[in-house]
Every structure is written in structure tokens, then in C-alpha cells.
Amino acid sequence: MSGDTRLIHGFHAVTARLRLAPEDVCEILLAASRQDARAHKLLAAAQAAGVKVSPTETARLDALAPGARHQGVIARVVAQSRQVTLDDLLDSLGDSEPALLLVLDGVTDPHNLGACLRVADAAGAQAVIAPKDRACGLNATVTKVASGAAETVPYVMVTNLARALRTMQERGLWLIGAAGEAEKELYDIDAAGPVAWVLGAEGSGLRRLTRESCDLLARIPMHGTVESLNVSVAAGLCLFESVRQRRASHAR
Numbered sequence: 001m002s003g004d005t006r007l008i009h010g011f012h013a014v015t016a017r018l019r020l021a022p023e024d025v026c027e028i029l030l031a032a033s034r035q036d037a038r039a040h041k042l043l044a045a046a047q048a049a050g051v052k053v054s055p056t057e058t059a060r061l062d063a064l065a066p067g068a069r070h071q072g073v074i075a076r077v078v079a080q081s082r083q084v085t086l087d088d089l090l091d092s093l094g095d096s097e098p099a100l101l102l103v104l105d106g107v108t109d110p111h112n113l114g115a116c117l118r119v120a121d122a123a124g125a126q127a128v129i130a131p132k133d134r135a136c137g138l139n140a141t142v143t144k145v146a147s148g149a150a151e152t153v154p155y156v157m158v159t160n161l162a163r164a165l166r167t168m169q170e171r172g173l174w175l176i177g178a179a180g181e182a183e184k185e186l187y188d189i190d191a192a193g194p195v196a197w198v199l200g201a202e203g204s205g206l207r208r209l210t211r212e213s214c215d216l217l218a219r220i221p222m223h224g225t226v227e228s229l230n231v232s233v234a235a236g237l238c239l240f241e242s243v244r245q246r247r248a249s250h251a252r
Contacts, residue, residue, distance in 0.1 A: 004079035009061075009070035011038055012121060013152035015045065017077055019092040020154055022049035024078040029056040029064070031072030042073065068148075084154045086164055089127050090171045093194075099173055100242055101196040104130045105161060105210045107231055108201070112136075114145025115232030121149035123239035128153055129196070131161040165213040168196050177206055177214035178234055180227065186218050186237065192245035197238040202228050 005026055008014060017025055028046055030039060032055040046053045061070050093099045102120045107113055113136045120128050135157060136142060143150045158164040165175055176191060177198040191197075198214055200206035211217070220229065220237055229237075 005076050006079045007064060007074055008077055008151050009065045009068055009074045010148075010152060011042060011071050011073055012124065014073050014075045015042060016126070016152060016154060017075060018042075018045050018049055018051065019094075020084050020088055022051060025049070025051045026076045026078065027051070028053045029061060029074045029076075030054070031056060031058050031061060033058060034072045039072070084127075084156055086129065086156055086158055086167060089129075089154060089156055090168070093126060093171075098192070098246070099194040099196070100125045100239065101168070101173065102128045102235055102239060103161075103165070103175075103196050103198040104128060104135065104200075104231070104235075105198060105206050106134045106201040106204055107199075108134065108136050110136045110139055110141035111145050112201075112231050114142040114147075114150070115230075116235050117142070117146040117149040117153050117155065119232055119236040119239060120153045121146075123236070123243055125153060125239055127156050129156045129158060129164065131164075132157045132159055162209050162213050165196075165198070165210070169213075169215070174216070175214045176238070177211055177217045178220065178238055179206060179211065179217040180219050180222075182217035182219040184216070184218050185221050186241055187221075189216060189218050190245070191218075191238075191242045192249050195242055197235065197242070199231055199235055199238070202231050202234075 028051060030053050043053055061074055064074055102125050117128055138150055138155055169175060172194055174193055174195045175198055176195055220234060
């Protein structure tokens with residue numbers, strides 16, 4: 001494989017790249033001390049993709065990613081990888097874990113987008129999706145605010161958001177829109193299965209067609225004087241409610 005390369009680190013980032021664009025992964029360096037289930041799962045995925053995995057001393061990983069929480073895994077990937085499409089993303093979603101996606105409608109502020117990517121990474125979301133006509137691109141501000149999450153969470157921009165939402169529904173995802181006027185609260189709905197949370201910008205909210213494309217609307221209960229939350233805060237509450245429900249379901 002020719003061309004410039006760069007390093008990405010952490011299980012979430014490396015696994016996502018293997019899943020979405022295995023041809024972009026040149027080599028994986030895995031801490032020799034990692035013999036746990038997560039490491040074995042990564043090894044199996046790399047083997048299936050034909051990607052070389054090299055056992056590596058932790059000290060070398062620390063030197064390659066100074067100050068970073070690399071979790072014992074670093075991958076060398078193609079610097080200019082191809083853009084991931086919605087079909088790429090949906091095709092990559094396996095049966096091992098239900099889909100958890102974040103859809104942003106009308107979020108144009110780079111600070112908000114960066115914060116949303118960071119929240120999506122923390123919750124383990126597989127991607128963030130946005131329309132090309134009402135969204136912010138991945139610029140330097142987004143990357144800085146995301147604190148590394150721009151490398152770990154695919155940002156998929158679609159030409160027609162309503163059509164993209166229909167495609168997600170056809171592929172078995174439940175679309176839940178966050179809306180302040182919804183009858184049901186966030187904690188009263190089933191959000192444990194394959195789900196895409198759909199959020200609009202603070203103030204303007206979801207566009208009409210986007211709202212009508214959702215299977216269900218839910219509101220975050222507000223007990224103070226403010227009427228809305230920053231979109232990244234709202235995204236965190238919604239995504240982690242799915243995480244909470246899934247853990248509760250597994251515990252049962």
C-alpha cells in the first residue's frame with residue numbers, strides 16, 4: 001500500500017476503521033500484554049480483513065502516541081482515506097452490537113459539532129450523520145473541540161437527509177427524534193435496540209420533514225427555567241440513555 005500514512009489509536013477508532021475501510025489499515029500494533037476478550041476480538045477482525053497485527057511493547061506504543069490513552073492499540077492507516085458513505089456505514093453494522101447512531105439536522109456551529117463527535121465517541125456510537133446543505137464540515141475547529149473523536153467517529157454527510165432516514169428505517173433502525181413538545185419523555189421509551197437519535201440545532205430544532213420521518217419523538221424533561229439544552233448536551237443524554245437501557249437489559 002503506497003501513499004502517506006498516519007497513526008490512530010484506541011480500540012474504538014481502530015475497530016471502526018477496520019469495519020468501515022479495512023483497505024485503509026496498513027498495520028495494527030497491539031500491546032503484547034493484552035490477552036483479553038477485546039484484544040482477541042480485534043485480532044479476529046484484523047485476520048478476517050487480512051491486516052497484519054504486530055505484538056508490541058507498551059513502551060513503544062507510549063512513544064508513538066505520547067500522552068494519549070491508546071489502550072494498547074495503534075494502527076497505521078492511509079492518511080487520505082476515502083469518504084465513508086451511508087451505505088458503507090450501514091453495511092458495516094454487524095449483529096454483535098445494535099446500531100447506535102447520531103443524526104444532526106441543522107447543526108452548523110463547529111464547536112457544537114466537535115462536542116457532538118466527542119459525546120458520540122464516549123457513548124460508543126458508530127457514526128454521526130448530517131445533511132450536506134445544513135451542516136458544518138470537519139474543519140480545524142471541529143477537530144480541536146472533538147479532542148480526537150473526529151478520528152474515531154465517522155462523520156457521514158448525505159445529500160438528502162429525509163431519504164437517508166428512510167434508508168435507515170428500511171435497514172431496521174428505529175428513528176427517535178428529540179423534540180421539546182413530544183408527549184413522551186426520554187426515560188419512558190424503549191431505546192435499547194438499533195436506534196438513530198435525531199437532533200436539531202438549539203432553538204430551531206428539527207425541520208418539519210425530518211420530524212415527520214422519525215418513528216417516535218421524545219423530550220428531555222426540563223425542570224428549570226431554561227427551555228432548551230445545547231445540542232451536544234442533549235445528544236449525550238439521548239445516547240447514554242440507550243447505553244443505560246442496553247446495560248440494564250443485559251443485566252436481566
